[in-house]
Amino acid sequence: MKRLTLEEIGKLAGVSRATVSRVINDYPFIRPEIRTRVQEIIDQTGFRPNSIPRSLVSSRSNIVGLIIPSVVQKVFTDPYFASLIYGIAQGCNRNNLVLSVYLFHSLEEKHNVIQTIVGTGLVDGMIVTGDNRDTEILDVFLNSQIPLVMVGEPDHSNVSFVDTDNYGGAYTATKYLIDLGFQRIGIIATEINKSSEDRLRGYKQALLDHNIAVDEHLIAWGNYTAESGYLAMREILPYRPDAMFSSNDAMALGCLRALREANIRVPEDMSLIGFDDLPQALQAEPPLTTIQQTIQESGCEAVELLLRLLNDDGPTPLRTILPNTLIVRGTTRAVQSQSNL
Amino acid sequence: MKRLTLEEIGKLAGVSRATVSRVINDYPFIRPEIRTRVQEIIDQTGFRPNSIPRSLVSSRSNIVGLIIPSVVQKVFTDPYFASLIYGIAQGCNRNNLVLSVYLFHSLEEKHNVIQTIVGTGLVDGMIVTGDNRDTEILDVFLNSQIPLVMVGEPDHSNVSFVDTDNYGGAYTATKYLIDLGFQRIGIIATEINKSSEDRLRGYKQALLDHNIAVDEHLIAWGNYTAESGYLAMREILPYRPDAMFSSNDAMALGCLRALREANIRVPEDMSLIGFDDLPQALQAEPPLTTIQQTIQESGCEAVELLLRLLNDDGPTPLRTILPNTLIVRGTTRAVQSQSNL
DNA sequence: TTGAAAGCGCTAACAG
DNA sequence: CTGTTAGCGCTTTCAA
Numbered sequence: 001m002k003r004l005t006l007e008e009i010g011k012l013a014g015v016s017r018a019t020v021s022r023v024i025n026d027y028p029f030i031r032p033e034i035r036t037r038v039q040e041i042i043d044q045t046g047f048r049p050n051s052i053p054r055s056l057v058s059s060r061s062n063i064v065g066l067i068i069p070s071v072v073q074k075v076f077t078d079p080y081f082a083s084l085i086y087g088i089a090q091g092c093n094r095n096n097l098v099l100s101v102y103l104f105h106s107l108e109e110k111h112n113v114i115q116t117i118v119g120t121g122l123v124d125g126m127i128v129t130g131d132n133r134d135t136e137i138l139d140v141f142l143n144s145q146i147p148l149v150m151v152g153e154p155d156h157s158n159v160s161f162v163d164t165d166n167y168g169g170a171y172t173a174t175k176y177l178i179d180l181g182f183q184r185i186g187i188i189a190t191e192i193n194k195s196s197e198d199r200l201r202g203y204k205q206a207l208l209d210h211n212i213a214v215d216e217h218l219i220a221w222g223n224y225t226a227e228s229g230y231l232a233m234r235e236i237l238p239y240r241p242d243a244m245f246s247s248n249d250a251m252a253l254g255c256l257r258a259l260r261e262a263n264i265r266v267p268e269d270m271s272l273i274g275f276d277d278l279p280q281a282l283q284a285e286p287p288l289t290t291i292q293q294t295i296q297e298s299g300c301e302a303v304e305l306l307l308r309l310l311n312d313d314g315p316t317p318l319r320t321i322l323p324n325t326l327i328v329r330g331t332t333r334a335v336q337s338q339s340n341l
Numbered sequence: 342m343k344r345l346t347l348e349e350i351g352k353l354a355g356v357s358r359a360t361v362s363r364v365i366n367d368y369p370f371i372r373p374e375i376r377t378r379v380q381e382i383i384d385q386t387g388f389r390p391n392s393i394p395r396s397l398v399s400s401r402s403n404i405v406g407l408i409i410p411s412v413v414q415k416v417f418t419d420p421y422f423a424s425l426i427y428g429i430a431q432g433c434n435r436n437n438l439v440l441s442v443y444l445f446h447s448l449e450e451k452h453n454v455i456q457t458i459v460g461t462g463l464v465d466g467m468i469v470t471g472d473n474r475d476t477e478i479l480d481v482f483l484n485s486q487i488p489l490v491m492v493g494e495p496d497h498s499n500v501s502f503v504d505t506d507n508y509g510g511a512y513t514a515t516k517y518l519i520d521l522g523f524q525r526i527g528i529i530a531t532e533i534n535k536s537s538e539d540r541l542r543g544y545k546q547a548l549l550d551h552n553i554a555v556d557e558h559l560i561a562w563g564n565y566t567a568e569s570g571y572l573a574m575r576e577i578l579p580y581r582p583d584a585m586f587s588s589n590d591a592m593a594l595g596c597l598r599a600l601r602e603a604n605i606r607v608p609e610d611m612s613l614i615g616f617d618d619l620p621q622a623l624q625a626e627p628p629l630t631t632i633q634q635t636i637q638e639s640g641c642e643a644v645e646l647l648l649r650l651l652n653d654d655g656p657t658p659l660r661t662i663l664p665n666t667l668i669v670r671g672t673t674r675a676v677q678s679q680s681n682l
Numbered sequence: 683t684t685g686a687a688a689g690c691g692c693t694a695a696c697a698g
Numbered sequence: 699c700t701g702t703t704a705g706c707g708c709t710t711t712c713a714a
Contacts, residue, residue, distance in 0.1 A: 002486070005707055006707065006708065007708095015684080015685085016684070016685045016686075017685095017707085017708080017709095018687095018709080021708065021709060022684085025709080029684090031684085047460075048461050048462075049461070049708070050462050050707060050708075051462065051463045052397045052402060052462070052706085052707080053397050053690085053706070053707035053708040054707080056397050056689095056691070056706090057689080057710080058690090058708085059690075061393060063441070081423070082423060085442070086444055086446075089442065089446075090444075090446050093450055093454060096457075098441050099441060100404070100440060100441045100442070101426070101430065101441070102430070103427055103431075104434075105434070109434055112434075115389075116389070116437075119388075119389025121344055121389075121392065122439060227624075285598070346690095346691055346692085347692065348692095356700075356701085357700070357701045358701095359693080359694085359703095360699090360701075362693060362694090363693095363700085370699055372699060375699085375700085390691080391691060393692090394690070394691035394693085394706085395691080395692060397691080397693095397706050397708090398694080398706050399692085
């Protein structure tokens with residue numbers, strides 16, 4: 001049973017293919033009985049118009065592309081991306097869009113795939129996430145006609161993006177630790193992108209606002225992986241922090257491991273707060289206190305922004321900053337008087 | 342700068358659009374100087390033919406769809422899918438295919454999306470993974486013209502699929518435990534699909550082949566999540582196994598947690614083998630001995646099978662069983678004579 | 683309110 | 699070897 005066409009449906013209903021097209025596209029001025037008749041045939045046959053010629057004539061494929069340019073290791077390990085894809089898929093489904101995902105295994109492949117994307121014009125728009133400092137990707141798309149939305153604020157202004165309130169979240173986390181009574185609060189920071197800088201800024205500002213000097217020894221650098229968090233924690237340990245804020249959960253999990261190895265109990269000997277609220281945060285031992293980022297919602301929102309870009313209403317670029325909230329679990333507790341030795 | 346067309350390239354090169362098309366598609370009988378001239382214009386302008394009309398005329402979109410029908414929880418937590426997508430993307434890139442990913446957030450959405458996929462005929466073929474017993478998906482695609490490849494053997498015969506050697510892997514793992522000197526070897530099994538049944542079969546056969554009776558008390562059931570592994574391990578503990586084979590790594594991680602809570606040391610008091618070799622297996626405490634499945638390769642191979650289906654050479658259905666290997670890490674060790682009390 | 687016809691950008695016969 | 703022409707299945711004028 002081969003695929004039907006408008007023409008054939010028209011024949012079955014005794015109308016022209018134009019009329020069938022109108023019925024499908026909810027064109028208002030059709031005689032009701034004709035509409036009914038055509039609709040019946042459509043329902044009986046389960047007809048759906050082929051999307052390719054539709055795209056050809058409308059120059060809209062209804063396909064949105066998603067690029068995750070992170071290195072292999074990250075995509076494999078970081079469930080952040082799983083949540084994100086999930087949210088983006090949701091946004092697509094709601095808006096009858098198809099999601100095409102582009103992943104690379106080498107720089108050369110990245111280059112080729114990007115060129116193909118812009119060259120063949122299959123997608124209506126792109127969502128890019130991961131390393132927001134990938135200049136090649138940004139350059140190529142900004143110089144193309146393809147609308148772009150980033151997940152995570154890029155350095156480049158003039159780009160539409162959605163991000164969580166990085167500064168605010170970090171500030172909240174740090175302030176919470178301060179309120180718990182801690183004074184030597186360390187941070188596992190990253191320099192990957194603007195978002196991570198904002199988290200560092202939030203941390204510093206919270207300290208400053210509470211008259212705690214920023215101690216560079218209590219700042220260690222990671223790259224968002226659990227492994228890097230582990231290493232960073234070990235670096236910082238000699239400087240005897242009494243609490244830690246990790247710029248993401250994956251690294252916080254690494255911290256937890258480093259602390260376990262060093263026989264430092266959490267939360268008895270050290271409090272720890274993460275950022276993201278991955279599923280793993282809940283499963284950690286003990287469950288991780290963290291800043292809950294609505295990753296899935298970010299994904300949805302990215303699609304919505306893209307859609308607005310495509311229908312170009314309003315000024316561009318578009319920005320959405322989503323709020324986040326502190327989720328208190330098992331890795332934090334107030335300073336105990338007897339532990340002040 | 343709007344998108345160029347064949348016609349315009351032709352004008353620039355002083356030839357017809359048909360000739361340009363021929364140059365692009367490597368048609369052999371073109372005068373070399375013409376080919377060169379056209380190619381120069383193409384290179385200068387960076388022209389790439391639009392993929393939509395190409396698809397229209399060739400009735401090949403070069404888009405392959407991927408469905409991951411697992412419940413929310415799984416996709417979020419299980420990096421198996423991340424590895425798999427990564428492999429599938431690799432297969433697509435190699436073959437100049439675009440990967441479109443379909444995820445669902447409700448049964449209704451699943452239904453709608455599936456109908457849209459088959460109805461609009463955008464994709465050339467589908468790869469389906471996750472719960473291989475989803476009859477709706479299988480039914481719909483088997484009754485459509487859309488070629489289908491499953492990742493993981495389905496119950497339904499007559500479907501092409503790629504899978505790891507589940508039986509063999511389980512057999513190897515169990516035999517290894519036996520060779521280590523264990524006699525009361527338990528298993529965390531699942532009933533999700535054929536693959537999991539094969540793993541159970543491999544386990545049983547290894548026992549039988551070494552004259553160890555299968556003890557139903559040492560079989561507990563999970564659903565591939567870490568949480569279910571945790572619960573299953575707790576169920577089995579009273580029956581005092583001395584070693585465990587977990588049907589996947591995620592559940593093995595759950596086992597590890599249950600054992601830690603029960604103050605059972607691994608590997609001193611209990612040996613444990615997983616299945617998959619996820620990145621987390623390496624990071625576990627202690628690093629997990631496991632059956633290494635080349636998940637990424639499975640993804641690649643699924644694409645290759647689909648391609649063969651599309652070019653319909655050879656008989657159908659197509660099957661690929663990929664080998665796997667035991668990776669010995671920190672959760673297994675030989676029975677110590679003094680621990681035999 | 684509907685049908686006929688043009689055309690989206692490309693490929694593939696078919697002439698020449 | 700290359701250009702002309704006819705479509706792929708759909709939407710959208712334009713007439714009627």
